[in-house]
Structures are given as structure tokens and as C-alpha cells.
Amino acid sequence: MTLRRRVRVAMVALTALFTIVQGTLAVLAMHEQEDDLVDDLVLAASRHLARGLERSGAEVLGEGRERVLLPEGYEAWWTAADGRTLPDELPPSMRALADGPHLDSAAGGEYHIMVAPAAGGRLFVRYNAARNEAKVRAFAAQVFALGVFFIAMAAWISRYVSGLLVAPLEKVARLLDHWAPASEPGAALPVDEERRVLDAFARVQVRWEQGLARESERFADMHHEIRTPLAALRTDLEMLEGALRRQAEGGAAAAPQAERLRRALAAVDAITGALEAERALHGGRAGAPQRVPLLDCVDDAWASLGELPEARGLSLRNEVDAQAHALVDRQALMAILRNLxxxxxxxxxPAQLRVGYADGRLSVADDGAGIAAEDRAFVFERYYRGRLADSPDSAEAPDAQRAAAPGAGDDYQRGLGLAIARRVAEANGWSLTVEAGQPRGTRFVIALHDAADTAAPPATMS
Known part of the structure; x- marks a missing residue:
């Protein structure tokens, strides 16, 4: 059965149930009201006859001029204390009735009976309610006809309403069929709209999982292909550094080249670490923690930026205590620091950057112009640029600075650096927050939580 048909059946069934219940209650209420009304009429007639008996005696039921004429459908008997019954014999079915109202359903109809003491005897008044019952049955027939009409109307309207309700689902099914068609060309689609959507979603899920698997394979291949030449490059740089060191020991001036080699080695380590950190994040797991000297982490992260800080006029003041250690994933922490x-x-x-550590919290603060308060809530969103600028008037770096480090800020101008830092922090169970610096600038705080493992009193945070 299709979903459209099930909706129609459900609507008709609910309408029919509501109509039947309401109609039944209406007929029962009508029948009860009819019984109560007839009982009141019989009671009024019996009281009228009782007053006549008290005033004129038994003649009100006889043939004389004192006889009381009863309305159509009414009958009355009076039994004296000596057993006499007027005007004729009391029906056998009424002889044992006690005082009060009674209901007798005989073959000739439904009788309402009232028994009451009167004039030293007992008065029996009976009313044949056949006509009243006929009216109740006529009312029930009318209710039934209305019920059939409403159910038929519901069946007709449900065709239109079910189409409106199922139309969005059919549209989704068509879109999914177009996006993820059946694997077998020409395969018959399910008639049921629900089954059609579920099958399409299953095909989409399979394709999605296949895409994720291919992405993981490509990432693993890229990691393997990049890591091998990086290892060779690092070996060559270490050999060249050793040669320059020996050359310096022989009295040759090699300090600038040695510094450049140190930065190149730091950059190679940064790329390798970034690949390892990204692979851990891609796999949905954090790296293995190890006891890390935080002072060296800060220095290595700074060195990995090469000449960019100097070209932009940024200097570092590392205030982390040399004895401060933390149990963290070093590559993850380096990735956050590099991005900050x-x-x-x-x-x-141009500004000065100060890094401090205390109570498991690593702070990175600058004395630049700062970030506007309305922008701080959005700086960790991917691709957010807006008025995100930690420099006066949101000005870009001067042309001379961009020329000194060409292409250095292209990716970060798209608003990815801080988003990556927040993602790495959350993956390792840390928190990364931003606040206004004092007296100016911006201050980022990395809360390492339970990772602190300091062996000396911490330095004062800035």
C-alpha cells in the first residue's frame, strides 16, 4: 500500500471513528432525554388522577360525569384496599409492582408506568411510548445518514489532502533518485513513497561512505608521499648544518647561514608535525600525550614561521619558565601556537607578542590595536573575515612587508588559522578563548586543563 493511500485510509478511519462516536452519543442522549420527559409526563398525569380520586372518588375512572378523560396513550387503574379494581381488571404484569416509576417493554411497545397511593388504595398509570420511540429511531436514522455523508466527504477530501501531505516526500524522492539513481539501469522504482525515499537515502549513504573512504585513502597517500621527501630534506639540512658548524669552528663566519638552516629545519618539522596532527584529527582521535617542555615548544613554533614575524614587525617575548612541562600532544600544541x-x-x-604559562593555562598576548568586542565572538568561525583585524583601521600589511614574505598570509586572510587552532584544541580536550588585552591588544588563552606537569613555580601570566 502506498503512503498516499495509507494517509487517505487513516483520514477516513479517523473521520468515521469520530462520526460514529459522536452519533452514538447523540442518539443515546436523545433516548435518555425522551425517557426522562415521558416519566415526567406520566408523573404529572398520575398526580392529576390522584387529586381527582381524592375529590370525587372512584367515579373519576368510571362512566359517570365525574370521569376524567385521559390523553391518548394513557391508561389508569385504581385498586381499593378490599381488592376491588377500577375500571377493569389490572394487567397481571403490573400487579406485583411497587410504588414508583417503572418501564415495561412488552410486545406492543414500550410502557412507562407510575404506581402511587391514592384515595386509600393504589393508582396505576401506564403510558405507551411507541410514538416517542419511533421519533428516537427517526433521529438515529438521520444521524446515520449524516454520518455516512461526512465519511463520504472525508474520503473525497482525503484524496486532495493526502496529495498535499505526500507531495514534499515525493519531491525529495525524485531529487534523491536524480542524485543517487538506482545501480541497475531501468530498475523499477518502489511504488511506496516511503520505501522509495528510504532506498534513495540508503544509496546516498553508501556513496557518502565510499567518498569518505576515498578521501581517507587520498589523505594517507598524500601523507606518505610528502613525508618521504621531507625526511630526505631534513637529513640534507642537518648535514649542511653540521658542515656549517664545522666551518664556523674553523673560524669562518657562518652565523647567518646557520640561522637560516635552523629556521628551515624548524619549518620542515612544522610541516611534518602539521601532517601528523591533521592525520590524528582526520581519524577522530587525539595524539598520544608526552611530557613536553613548553619553553621549547614556543621557541620552535616561532622559528617555524621563518622571516614572516620580522618582516611584519612582530617580536616575541617568551616568559614561559624553563622548568614548565605539560603532558600534551606536542604536535597539536605546536599547531595551535603556529596559528596564533x-x-x-x-x-x-607591528607589535610585541608575550607568551606566559601558569596553572595549566598558556597565554598568547599582543599589544596591537585589538579586536572589536562585536567581532571577538566570531573570530574562531571558518572563513570569517568581517572586521577581523588586529591592526588600526583593518589595514593590510604594507607592500614592503608583503614583498618580504610573499604569499605568507594568503590562506590566513581567508579566516582559517584561528578556526584550525580551535578545532585542534577541542580535539585534544583543551579550550581556546580570546579576550581583550590589558591595557590594549588581544589575548588568547589555551587551557590545557589536567595536562599540567610543572616541576617549578609557574611564571606569571601576562
């Missing part, structure tokens, strides 16, 4: 440092270089410079 680069964000400061892109938006806060």
Missing part, C-alpha cells in the same frame, strides 16, 4: 603566532603577524603587527 601567524595570526598575530598578519593582523596585530
Amino acid at each position: 603566532f601567524r595570526n598575530a603577524a598578519e593582523h596585530a603587527a
